Amino acid sequence: MNALLEVSGVSVSFDGFRAINNLTFNINAAELRAIIGPNGAGKSTFMDIVTGKTRPDKGSVTFGEKSLSLLKMTEAQIARAGIGRKFQRPTVFEDQTVAENLTLALKAARGPWRVLVWRSTAADADRIDALATEVGLSDHLARKAGDLSHGQKQWLEIAMLLAQEPRLLLVDEPAAGMTLAERERTTEMLVNIAKTRAVVVVEHDMDFVRRLNCKVTVLHEGAVLAEGSLDHVTKNQTVIDVYLGRG
């Protein structure tokens, strides 16, 4: 079976520092994957490469059945191809209402002329209602996103990602700053989302990763150190050394 995302032989260095070193791995079409690793392991750089923010020095990153090379595409083109990204800090448009935020994210033509003549249909309104309900924000549609609590902003951002209808979702430390109840809800949502699309979660928190109950990739010094179930990788001696040695 062809993988949805194929990263092969990717290297990138910043001023001589090798952030990613010959990184190779695949993500399948409906898979939940956790990426863990100590600080500086290259987790964020990996996300930056896949979403087009950083260009690698060498290697290839391909996406989808047609094996589109992501390296020649802009951030916006990659997003339109079906890759969504959730940042660590909630990034929603604070001066706009929840409904406006969701409308912006809703899958539709993205060009200036098409957006200029865009009019909301009943189907769009229903979709926005459904998304808001899914993340518990249906009573807050008319509120400005800046007024929401930290957790609610995270929900809104996840709803925005779903509105984009991506095939691959990159999620950066979703549990950061969340209460225990919020974490449980997030876990549930991510597992649910991963039934229909690929979800890659970058996470520090081992408890959270354990709850996701999925295949884990351990990054270290910009390369894959180990891969498998969480129990499998935590028994690996090098992983233990790396985590204990450098934490």
Added chain:
Amino acid sequence: MRPLLQPRHRSMLVFLAGLAIFTIGVTIAAQFGLVSTSFVKTLGKTLCLCLAALAMDLIWGYAGILSLGHMAFFALGGYMIGMWLMYARTEEIVIASLMNSGLPATPEEVQQGIATQIFGVVGASDLPAIWGFAHSLPLQLMLVLAVPGVLALVFGWLAFRSRVTGVYLSILTQAMTLALALYLFQNDSGLRGNNGLSGLQNIPGMDAVGQETISLWFFWASALALGVVYVLLHAIVAGKFGSVIRAIRDDEARVRFLGYSVESYKLFVFTLTAVITAFAGALYYPQAGIINPAELAPIASIYLAVWVAIGGRGRLYGAVIGAAVVSLLSSWFTGGRVPSIPLGFATINWVDWWQVLLGLTFVAVTLFAPKGIGGVFDRLTGVHTPDRKGAPLGPDDGSLQEREAQQ
């Protein structure tokens, strides 16, 4: 009609009503001789400046791009319409004077006569190639929009493609308007160097109509243009497009990850506002009567930003009010009719001190009332700023600040 009465359209309806009342009031006052022709012209010119400020608000207040070069487009629009006005007017004079000499003039003689009349002042006697369309009003009107539009498109494409943002973009736009001004100052630029184009208040074929009537025509045209563009821009900013550009203002990286090509939107807004500003300039200069390269001085575009800031950016009516208040005050203070204030050791002569006052006002507004004059309306309608403990509404340079936002 119900959708029009939604709260979000209320400001537009109030604005249009105010503009209509103002236009009718001035017209009646002019009919009864209560206001002078020159004051009608001042008001008409002010409406054109308001139109330019609307464009500035779209690009700076909504899209967060602090362009400090938009008055270059304003002046270019003026130059383009000025070329036709001057050509057609000179043509009338040349034909009339050749008539007097008894012989019917050939087209070549007329052409030569026009060239000598217009370019004698810079020591040339041939029409430069850029005057090729000046004989035709429709063609030259097309150039009013096309020349600034294409310049904005090319400049914007180069700047936005390289992701130049913030203060660097502002400096780049200042350089653009300065370079254009320096070019136009040259005698061989084909636009009469520092003499500029003059006599633009004389509309060809309208000798029989007095300036008091023509000034009213232009006043009405300016008011109509302001009203129509206001409605157009209101429709743009109230819809999804407005939502996208406000998002770009506050956090453009996030907009990219939503799949929007930020550069295309910036280019779109830059070019659209350049064309609107040029249109405003084409209505302004026939009322001013003269245009020269000093109009493209970098300071002119900075004034435009000051008007929008004082009016309150990110709200269309704020831009119009800011431009109207500041430019009318400016012509009052610099008109020489405001009494000087003797302080004993020095005298405050307002013609000179007005600039200082304006500068201090700008600083004061930025520091203490970032909503500008528009904030007064928020207070009247009970709209508050959100309590964000000083945090702006996005990570970008141009993003809305806490005290500019509405809860």
